[in-house]
Amino acid sequence: MTAETAASAGLAGFLEGIVTGRIRVVDLTMTLQPDFPTIVLPPEFGQSWPFRMEEISRYDHRGPFCYWNNFACGEHTGTHFDAPIHWISGKDLPQNATDTIPPEKFIAHACVIDCVDAAAGDPDYLLTIADVEAWEQRHGRIPPRSWLLMRTDWSRRDWTGYMNMAEDGAHTPGPHPDLIPWAVEERDIIGFGSEAVGTDAGQAQHFPVPYPCHYHAHGNNRFGLPSLTNLDKLPPQGAVLITPPLKIRDGSGSPTRVLALVEEG
Template sequence: MAVLPELLRALSTGRVRVVDLTARLTPDVPVLRLPEPFANTIGFSLEEISRFDERGPAWYWNNIHTGEHTGTHFDAPVHWITGRDGLDVASVPPEQLVGPAVVLDFSAQAAENPDFLLEVDHVRQWERNHGPLPDGGWLLLRTGWDARSGDEEAFLNADETGSHTPGISPECARWLAEETLLLGIGVETVGTDAGLAPTFEPPFPCHSLLLGAGKYGLTQLQNLALLPTTGAVLIAAPLPIVGGSGSPTRVLALVEQD
C-alpha cells in the first residue's frame, strides 16, 4: 500500500494524532534576558496595517516585530561562534525538519531541583530501558517547565545568583554532540541550556558543543507530556530566513494511537 495515502487515512480516522508542541506567540511570551553589557532580543508584537477600514476596507493584516529566538524557536548552527561556518536556518535540509523523536521525562527531578541537569548516565539508563537514541532524530527533554510558560518570572526563575532552570550538563552535551547521530535536542525552557549555563565549562555547553557539531536546537516546547516515550515523529517548520541564526517555529508531532 502507498505510504502517503495510508498516512492521510490514519490522520483522518484519528489513528495518527497531531500534537502541537508550540507556544503561542503573544506579547507576553517569555524571552531570554542576558545581563549587561550584552544586547537582548525584542519580544513579540503586532503592528496593525489595516483592519477593514479606510487603510484597507476588505482586509486585515499586521507587521510582526520579533527576534529570531522568541517563543518556540529553532537554533541553527550559525547561531553560535563554534558553528559560525555552519548552516543558517534557510540552509537546513528540509528532510532534516522531519524525524523521529524520543522523550526523556525528568519532570519529577526538575520539580524537586530547578537546577537539575541531565547526565550521560541518565541517558544510558534510559537507553537500557527504551532502546537507542534515534539516528537522525531528536532527544526531547521533558522537565515540566512548560507549566510555567504563562508567567515570565516563574519561567526564567532568576535571582541574584542567576537563572535556575533545568537543562543538560556539559559532559552530557559533549557526549550528545560527539557520540550520537541525533539531529538535535528540544527543551521546554527558554533556551537549550540550563539557567546556570553561563557558569559552566564551556559556558552554554549545549549551544557551544551541539551547534558546533552541526546539530540543532528547539526551545520552549509545550505538551511533551502528550507524547509517547518513543515512536513520535517530529516536524519542525522554521521560517527560511537567509542568513538567519534561527526562527520562531511551529513544531508538531505525529503520534500513533493504540
C-alpha cells in the same frame, strides 16, 4: 508486503492516517504573544527584541475587507529553532543557516526523557548521561537522527516561574555539560529540545565551557529546539517532529511552529 504496497502505504497511508486520526498531530508550540518573555543578556551585549504586534487593519477604515498585523521579534523568540550558525562553534559549517539546512532535516524522530520530578525538586536540574542510559533500559536505545527532548513541564509555569530569575541569573533546567558530546558521538542525535527558554540550563554561562549545549550541538551541525510545550502528550519513543524554521536569509534561527506526529497504538 511488496515494494509497491510499501510505497503506497508510505505517503498515501500517511495522509490517510492524518485524516482518520490514526496519526495524531500534537502542537508543541507556545503561543507567540506580546507577554511572551524575552531572553535577557548582560547589558553590555546586544538584545533580542520582544515579540510585538501592530494591527494594520481590522475590517475598518484602515482596510474594510481585512484584518492583519505587523510583528517584530528576535530570531530566538518563543518556541524556536536554533541553527548551527547561531553559535561560534558552528559558524563555518556547511548548510548551517535557516535558508541552507537541507529541508529533510526538519522531519525527525523524537525521544522524550521525563524529568518532571527532578526539575520540580531542583530548578537547576541537569540531565545526565546516566539518566539517559536509565531511560534507554526502559524504552530502548535512542535511534540515530533523533531529537533528544527534555520534558520538565516547565512550559506550564507562569512567566515569572518560567524565567525563574534570581540575582545570580536564571535557574532553569538543561543538559549536563557531558550530555551533548556523548549524545552526538554515541547516539548521533539531530538536536536537543527542551521546555525552558533556552536549550542550555539557566546557569550554563558559568560552566567550564559556557553554554555547552549550544557549543557542542551547533559545533557538530546539530540543532536546538527550546520553549517546547505539550511534551507530556508524546510517547517516550516513536513520535515524529516537524520543525521547519522560517527561510530567513542567513538566519540563525526563527520562531517555528513545531508539530509532532503520534501514531495511536
